[in-house]
Amino acid sequence: MAEREIDNRFCKFGTVSFTGLTRVNDFIDYLEQGKVMGTECKDCGQKYFPPRADCCKSLASDMEWFEVTGPGTLLSFSTLSYAPVGFGPELPYTIAVVGYGEYKVFGRIDKSIPVEALSVGMRLKTTACRLSEGKVSYVFQAA
Secondary structure (H helix, E strand, C coil): CCCCCCCCCCHHHHHCCCCCCCCCCHHHHHHHHHEEEEEECCCCEECHHHHHHHCCCCCCCCCEEEEECCCCEEEEEEECCCCCCCCCHCCEEEEEEEECCCCCCEEEEECCHHHHHHEEEEEEEEEEEHHHHCCCCCCCCCC
């Protein structure tokens, strides 16, 4: 019997990944293509970011990908002085929630935006980026 190949693409995401195994590994392929993607339930239309393989509203597993595009609205942000294991060398950094109407995106503010320039309600866009060691992620940049 042949060994089953493990799909561990998620190990390429971010600084430290809590798991390398997920049913939404295509998220990483999209980031490598410069696209930030979420999932939408084909049953009820509920949108998810981060992407999910199953809908918690309809309990369906029939999901499709959608691209996070256009400007969103900065809803909340915080600059971190302490970080989980693996993120310490990157301190300080600013995390935020950006609203896109039907869904919200949680992530980091790009270091090109000074904290003093941030204000709730400002327009930001979510952009794929490359990190060191060949990893990929996404950040919020000025729209």
